[in-house]
Structure formats: structure tokens, C-alpha cells
Amino acid sequence: MRPNPLAVSSGTRLPEALSFSDSSVRRDRNLHSHIVINGAGIAGLTAALCLARARFSVEVHEKAEGFDALGAGIQISPNAYSVLDRIGLGRELRECASNPDGIIIHSARTGKTITTIPLGLDAIKRYGFPYLALHRADLQQLLFRSCNENDNIQLFFSSQVVDFEPHRNGITGQVSSNSTLTEQQAKAIILADGVHSALRTKRLGLAEPVFQKKIAWRALVPMSEVPEELKGNNTHLWLGNKAHAVAYPVRNADWLNVVAITPAENSDMAYNVSKQAIANRFRKWNAAFQALFDTRAGWTGWPINETPKPTMLHTGPVAIIGDAAHTMLPFAAQGAAMAIEDAGVLADCLGHTADTETALQRFEHARLNRVARVIDLARQNERIYHLGGMAALARNLVMKHTPPEKLLKRQDWVYGWRVDQGNDRR
Ligand SMILES: Cc1cc2nc3c(=O)[nH]c(=O)nc-3n(C[C@H](O)[C@H](O)[C@H](O)COP(=O)(O)OP(=O)(O)OC[C@H]3O[C@@H](n4cnc5c(N)ncnc54)[C@H](O)[C@@H]3O)c2cc1C
Structure with missing residues (x-):
């Protein structure tokens, strides 16, 4: 018996418009052109659309019963946008996203502007x-809706690939539903x-992700409650001692999405924390940032993990993409972008290549250096963003005296990556 094609149950959080009609009719399929994807996150859904x-x-196959409209934002840089545009999602993506004019970099303590990196039309x-910023749920729904409308894609919730066995004609996946x-x-x-x-650990023998002793604190603050100086069409980046924060408008600028990252001894500290306890971590920060805690917004903690730098992205007819392959620090805002590029x-x-093994070798070859370089960038940004004392002052001076367009050029x-170049331009 096959798992039931996704039918959105009453328990899911999907809007009505996304509910499936009866998709129980199996489509004819040819083993040599049929692909099974495990996981319907940004990587899985984008891969499904690119493959279709x-x-x-x-x-x-998605383990969860439905999508969680997680209250957080995501930035989609031009490299990721180029892939989504190629599969026909550019216009709809722009319609549900903001296009910030620039990234205003502030000192976390004083709130003063150090410099502004141009985005908007310059990007x-x-x-x-x-370079877009949007609510994650809007991106997920756009991908989901496009998959749902595509005759070549079937989605199954409460369903997961639990094992697989490669053979001469392809691969047999065991699906639990x-x-x-x-x-x-x-x-x-x-x-x-x-x-x-x-399956990353169980079947590919790859290492577990490692908690990076950092927690991301996230909130969606109603724009009506945001201090005046943080309103407007910009991304804000505050640089503090061992901590930093990013904020940008989402959903027609009705909300300010805020992510602030601080050190934490263990991942449990992300849960069951009062808003006041989170606010205390920022008590030496500027007044405008602190005021974000005086709003109705709820704050949630998110432990930061990283997987070791990948050395392989496929074995036989099995490929691994997105965070499953390379969870990285969020300091370059490129985790989802790399998942989208992978797809x-x-x-x-x-x-382009009928032989699966050869095709996946090419995939691995095209991606390993690129992903490794972006992982390094995220680690480098961590060191730069979290400097303290004299080192922070020197960093601020350098930023201030570097022409803004040079900061973007970096x-x-x-x-500037594009899918048809396969790899970066190094
Ligand atoms: C604080 C923070 C801010 C970030 N900001 C940005 C940003 O601005 N821009 C950016 O590009 N990236 C950003 N990222 C990174 C980005 O969120 C991730 O890289 C991205 O979501 C990874 O997508 P994914 O599809 O690989 O994984 P996920 O989004 O985790 O999706 C995996 C899916 O697989 C499902 N699943 C899990 N186990 C199973 C199973 N056994 N069987 C079937 N299904 C399963 C899950 O339910 C889920 O739906 C940020 C990350 C953090 C922590």
C-alpha cells in the first residue's frame, strides 16, 4: 500500500487555499525519471520544483503533519533568488517580500550608525x-503551492523515508507512513x-551537528510598536561584544523581524525563558533596541548548530542537500540560499546526464568548494561581528572609512553566483 497523498488535515496550520484537492490518483511513472525526496523544507520543495x-x-515525503507557520523571517539574496526566478517564482516572491534599501550597521551599545551597505536598486x-526579506511561512507556502499545482510532484505529510537499498536499476526506498x-x-x-x-548519520555515516554555544532569539514586532528610528525600508545590523542582531521589515512592513544572537552554555537555555531574561542579555545595548522588548512581541530561542564541513554530498544514487548536508552558522544569511543553490x-x-552516479558526482564536485567557502565566510563574519574592546573600535573605523559600494562588492x-556556472567564480 502506498502512503496517502497529502491531504491537509484539520490539525494542520495551512491556510484553506493551500488544501489539496483529491490527489489520490497515482500518476504513471518511469523508474528512470522518478526521484524521491525526504523532507519538505526549503531544500526539498525547491529541489522538487527544479527536478520537475x-x-x-x-x-x-515530509515527517511533519503540516507546515508550522514559524514566526520568523528569512533573507533571500540574489544568488538564491536567481534559482527561484528560474523556476518561475520571481514575481510572486517579490510580491510577498520587502526589498530593503540597505543594511544599516550600528554599534550595539550606542545605536550609532557605523555605515550603510547599499541594497535595493544597487543590488x-x-x-x-x-535582495529580499520575507516571512518564512510566505516562502514555504509559495513553494508548497507551486509543488501542489505541478502535475509532476506529489507531497506526502506524516511520511518519511526510513531506509534505502541501492540496486542495479536505481534505488528502493522504505517509506513509513x-x-x-x-x-x-x-x-x-x-x-x-x-x-x-x-539518515545522514545512520546511512551516510556523517557526523551529528554540533551545538555552537549560541542561541538565536527571534521575534516579530508589530511595526506600530517599533521605535521611529527603526521604521523604514532598511535592514539593521547591530554589532555587540560577543553578540549581534539583525532586523528587517516583513509582510508589507507590518512587522519587524528581529534575530539576536548571544552566547549560551547549552541548548536547553533556548527554551522556557522569560522575555525579561532575554531582554537582560541586551541591557547594555542602545535604547531603541531595548525598546523592542517593551512591545507585545513574543521571543523564542533557537539553538545554533553547525555540521562539520561536508566532504561528500552523495553516495551511489543518494544525494544530500540543504541543512542535512551542511548546517552552517547564520552569520552570512546563506543557509537557505545554499539549500536553494543545491536544488x-x-x-x-x-x-543533463542519464547516468545517476555520474550526475551526482558532478553535483558534488560543483557544490563542495562553494559551500565550504560560504561556511568559512559565516565563521569569519562571526569573528568580525562579535569583536569587543579595541578590536571592535578598529573594526568600526575600517567599516566607516570603506566606501559602501566596496562593502557590497565584497x-x-x-x-553573483548563477546556477549555470555550477560553481563559484574563483
Ligand atoms: C537564526 C537563523 C536565521 C537564518 N536566516 C537565514 C537567512 O536570512 N537566509 C538564509 O538563506 N538562511 C538563513 N538561515 C538558515 C536557514 O534557515 C536554513 O539553512 C534552511 O531553513 C534549511 O532548509 P532545509 O530545507 O535544508 O532544512 P529545514 O528547513 O530544516 O527542512 C527540513 C524538513 O525536513 C523535515 N524532516 C525532518 N526529518 C525528517 C524525516 N526523518 N523524514 C522526512 N522529513 C523530515 C522537517 O520537518 C522539515 O520540514 C537562518 C538560520 C537561523 C538559525
Whole structure:
């Protein structure tokens, strides 16, 4: 028996408009053009759309019952946007996102502006695509809706690939759904099941993610309650001693999405924390930032993990993408971007080469250096953002005296990437 195609149950948090009609009719499929994806996050859903565009039939298995409209934002840089635009989502993405004019960098203690990195039209002129900020749930819903409307994609909730066995003709995946185990035949299986991917460790033998002794504190603050100086169409970045924060407008600028990262001895400290206890961590910060805690917004903690730098992204007909393959520090805002890039390159490689092993080798080759370089960038940003004392003063002076366009130019190798170049331009 096959798992039931996704039917959104009353317990899910999806809006009505996204509910599935009866999709229980199985589509004809050819083993040599059928791909199974485990995980319907940003990586899994983008991969499904890219693969469907490359004429594969795809089934996506998602462990959760439905999507959680997690109250947090996400920045989509031009490199990631270029992949989403290629699969026809550019216009809708722009419609639900803000396009900040720039990143205003502040001293966390005084709140004073150090410099502003131009984005907005400057980013579009430089990279051909915008730098966007939006609510994660809006991105997830856009991807989900597009998958749902695509005849070549089937999604299953409460369903997961629990094991697989490669063979001469492809691969057999064992799928567990509602306590029923079934076997699915495919050309390849893609693991896109996030930072805690079980098969990553169990079948690929890769190391567990490591808690980085840091917690991201997140809130969506109603814009009506935000101090005047933080209103407007900009991203704000505050640099503090061993801590930093980022804020940007989402959902028609009705909300300010705030993420602040501080040290923490253990990951449990992210949970059951009062707003006051979180606010205390920022008591030496400027008044405008502290005022964000005097609003109605609820704050939630999110432990920061990192996986060791990847040395492989496939074994036989199994590929691994997104956070499952390379969870990175969020200091370059590139985790989801790398997941989206993975998806685009993977589909191109599988679409251009009939032999799965060769295609996945090409995928791995195209991605390993690029991802490693972005992981290094995120670590470097951590060191720079979290400086204290004299080192912080020196950093601020250098930033202040560097022409803003030069600060943006430094990101060219990240934001200027395109899927058809496969790898970065180094
Ligand atoms: C504070 C913070 C801020 C960030 N900001 C940005 C940003 O601005 N820009 C950016 O590009 N990145 C950002 N990131 C990184 C980004 O959030 C992640 O890299 C991205 O969400 C990874 O997507 P994914 O699909 O690989 O994993 P996930 O989003 O974790 O999706 C994995 C999916 O697989 C499902 N799953 C799990 N286990 C199983 C299983 N056994 N079987 C089936 N399904 C399973 C999960 O339910 C989930 O739906 C940030 C991260 C943090 C922590």
C-alpha cells in the first residue's frame, strides 16, 4: 500500500487555499525519471520544483503533519533568488517580500550608525536580481503551492523515508507512513531532511551537528510598536561584544523581524525563558533596541548548530542537500540560499546526464568548494561581528572609512553566483 497523498488535515496550520484537492490518483511513472525526496523544507520543495522543471516525476515525503507557520523571517539574496526566478517564482516572491534599501550597521551599545551597505536598486543593478526579506511561512507556502499545482510532484505529510537499498536499476526506498511501511522505486533519493537528518548519520555515516554555544532569539514586532528610528525600508545590523542582531521589515512592513544572537552554555537555555531574561542579555545595548522588548512581541530561542564541513554530498544514487548536508552558522544569511543553490545544481546535473552516479558526482564536485567557502565566510563574519574592546573600535573605523559600494562588492562572489556556472567564480 502506498502512503496517502497529502491531504491537509484539520490539525494542520495551512491556510484553506493551500488544501489539496483529491490527489489520490497515482500518476504513471518511469523508474528512470522518478526521484524521491525526504523532507519538505526549503531544500526539498525547491529541489522538487527544479527536478520537475527538468522533466522528472517527484515524490516528497515530509515527517511533519503540516507546515508550522514559524514566526520568523528569512533573507533571500540574489544568488538564491536567481534559482527561484528560474523556476518561475520571481514575481510572486517579490510580491510577498520587502526589498530593503540597505543594511544599516550600528554599534550595539550606542545605536550609532557605523555605515550603510547599499541594497535595493544597487543590488539589482549589480547582480541583476533583488535582495529580499520575507516571512518564512510566505516562502514555504509559495513553494508548497507551486509543488501542489505541478502535475509532476506529489507531497506526502506524516511520511518519511526510513531506509534505502541501492540496486542495479536505481534505488528502493522504505517509506513509513501512518505506521505502514512501503517500498518506493526510484532513480535517486534526495535527503533534504534538515539539521537533524536521521539518515545522514545512520546511512551516510556523517557526523551529528554540533551545538555552537549560541542561541538565536527571534521575534516579530508589530511595526506600530517599533521605535521611529527603526521604521523604514532598511535592514539593521547591530554589532555587540560577543553578540549581534539583525532586523528587517516583513509582510508589507507590518512587522519587524528581529534575530539576536548571544552566547549560551547549552541548548536547553533556548527554551522556557522569560522575555525579561532575554531582554537582560541586551541591557547594555542602545535604547531603541531595548525598546523592542517593551512591545507585545513574543521571543523564542533557537539553538545554533553547525555540521562539520561536508566532504561528500552523495553516495551511489543518494544525494544530500540543504541543512542535512551542511548546517552552517547564520552569520552570512546563506543557509537557505545554499539549500536553494543545491536544488538548482542537482536538478541540472540529473537533467543533463542519464547516468545517476555520474550526475551526482558532478553535483558534488560543483557544490563542495562553494559551500565550504560560504561556511568559512559565516565563521569569519562571526569573528568580525562579535569583536569587543579595541578590536571592535578598529573594526568600526575600517567599516566607516570603506566606501559602501566596496562593502557590497565584497559579496560579489556570493550574490553573483548563477546556477549555470555550477560553481563559484574563483
Ligand atoms: C537564526 C537563523 C536565521 C537564518 N536566516 C537565514 C537567512 O536570512 N537566509 C538564509 O538563506 N538562511 C538563513 N538561515 C538558515 C536557514 O534557515 C536554513 O539553512 C534552511 O531553513 C534549511 O532548509 P532545509 O530545507 O535544508 O532544512 P529545514 O528547513 O530544516 O527542512 C527540513 C524538513 O525536513 C523535515 N524532516 C525532518 N526529518 C525528517 C524525516 N526523518 N523524514 C522526512 N522529513 C523530515 C522537517 O520537518 C522539515 O520540514 C537562518 C538560520 C537561523 C538559525
